[in-house]
Amino acid sequence: MRDFARQSALIAHKDLLIELRSRERLVSTLTFAVLVAIVFSFALDPTVRPVRIAGAMVWVTILFAGMLGLGRSFTLEQEQDALVGLLLTPIGRGALYFGKFLANLALLVIAAVVVYLVYALFFQLSLGGAAAGLALVTFLGCVGFMALGTLFSAVAASTRLGDTLLPIVLLPLLIPIVVFGAGATQLLLIGRPLAEVGGNIRMLAAFDLIFVALCTTVFGTVVEE
Amino acid sequence: MRIWAAVLSILAAATMVWAFYLIFFYAPTELTMGVVQRIFYVHVPSAWVAFLAFGVVALCSLGYLWLKDDRLDAIAISAAELGVVYTTAVLITGPIWGKLAWGAWWVWEPRLTLTLLLWLIYVAYFMIRNATENPERGKRFAAVLGVVGAVDIPLIHLSVQWFRSQHPQPVIMRPEGPTADPAIVETLFVSLLAFTLTFFALLLYRYGLERMRMRVDALRYRPTTSSVTSAEGAFR
Numbered sequence: 108m109r110d111f112a113r114q115s116a117l118i119a120h121k122d123l124l125i126e127l128r129s130r131e132r133l134v135s136t137l138t139f140a141v142l143v144a145i146v147f148s149f150a151l152d153p154t155v156r157p158v159r160i161a162g163a164m165v166w167v168t169i170l171f172a173g174m175l176g177l178g179r180s181f182t183l184e185q186e187q188d189a190l191v192g193l194l195l196t197p198i199g200r201g202a203l204y205f206g207k208f209l210a211n212l213a214l215l216v217i218a219a220v221v222v223y224l225v226y227a228l229f230f231q232l233s234l235g236g237a238a239a240g241l242a243l244v245t246f247l248g249c250v251g252f253m254a255l256g257t258l259f260s261a262v263a264a265s266t267r268l269g270d271t272l273l274p275i276v277l278l279p280l281l282i283p284i285v286v287f288g289a290g291a292t293q294l295l296l297i298g299r300p301l302a303e304v305g306g307n308i309r310m311l312a313a314f315d316l317i318f319v320a321l322c323t324t325v326f327g328t329v330v331e332e
Numbered sequence: 333m334r335i336w337a338a339v340l341s342i343l344a345a346a347t348m349v350w351a352f353y354l355i356f357f358y359a360p361t362e363l364t365m366g367v368v369q370r371i372f373y374v375h376v377p378s379a380w381v382a383f384l385a386f387g388v389v390a391l392c393s394l395g396y397l398w399l400k401d402d403r404l405d406a407i408a409i410s411a412a413e414l415g416v417v418y419t420t421a422v423l424i425t426g427p428i429w430g431k432l433a434w435g436a437w438w439v440w441e442p443r444l445t446l447t448l449l450l451w452l453i454y455v456a457y458f459m460i461r462n463a464t465e466n467p468e469r470g471k472r473f474a475a476v477l478g479v480v481g482a483v484d485i486p487l488i489h490l491s492v493q494w495f496r497s498q499h500p501q502p503v504i505m506r507p508e509g510p511t512a513d514p515a516i517v518e519t520l521f522v523s524l525l526a527f528t529l530t531f532f533a534l535l536l537y538r539y540g541l542e543r544m545r546m547r548v549d550a551l552r553y554r555p556t557t558s559s560v561t562s563a564e565g566a567f568r
Contacts, residue, residue, distance in 0.1 A: 258476070262477075266463035266473070267464070267465065275452075276459070276460065276477065278452075279449045279453050279456065280481065282491055283484070283487045283488055283490070290494075310487075310490070314487055317483060317487070318484075321480065321483055325397065325479060328472050328475075329472065331472075
């Protein structure tokens, strides 16, 4: 257990260090998120009150921006067969997955914070009152998203289709995250109390637990040659 | 095994004829929906078989990841192909009925939504399989999706039901209708039996085909050994 935590922390540290040096994933993800917000603002009928559909816009942006960043997670390891090197180290397959998952989650959480700020700025949303609830719902949604996302980005990276395959596999599986996440976000943004989204939060937490455990277990079969 | 497939297909064909006789000549015409209600006898069994197929895919995928037995993978892909066929049948017959009964081709009804998502997961299953250079990895990737999908399906089901409850309920008739005429129930059960038998007959044939394909592949990708033996023969 101790080894598992230490090993996954090492992998996460490695990934975040690479990101800190290159900043390519964060820059592309954040630029993309801002662009989606701009596209929404032009595509929307000006008579629609943005606060009524902000939950949907926020989650669509988080999902698409996250998907864009995920593509890099394992294509990076394909370069010069870095993955083979990682598999040769005494790090367990589960810890390798969990480390990658933590790094992806950290990057997605940063992106999600920026998404909220951009939407608050562009669409005059007031986040202040519901900040804690929004943070909780969004974090839980991101955990579930990255649990499945990390597993299938490893799958997609070793196929011919690569990143094209990722959204096709991932989006149908992520419907529960969209339903519970966007639903709760919408209610919180229009000023409903946190107690009203308790059911959504429990469902998101259950989804997270199930898929973090399951994906950690089956990851080994994905990377083995 | 071929005998089993033949026996099953004869049984399936006989039951199907019986089911069709019941559907068109025996089952009474439903009062409110009229003749279109008869599509129910194809729609419901197709849905049942589609979910059965997905269950088979999930179990065999799990078994394949565990035991690495190619036979399990052959059953999984056979069931997945049939699953796509039957899910497509559900998604075609559903809207035809829905247009006449609900007045709309599509509504975001939980079961309908779940079936659509199931169909999309099946499609992804084949895309993953076909997009890998190394067929062994393709099998494993597809099996991973089979397992993850099977765990996700109940959660998707819960979430789409939740999604509905967040919206005002449209004034729809429940697909079953209020009727429970014994003739209707009887016809449905015969039809369910016919579809299930057909599914297993097709599964056996498709499995036999997949095994044959595996054997051909094994023979084809053994050029070095065969060339060595033929060379030995020439020397002798």
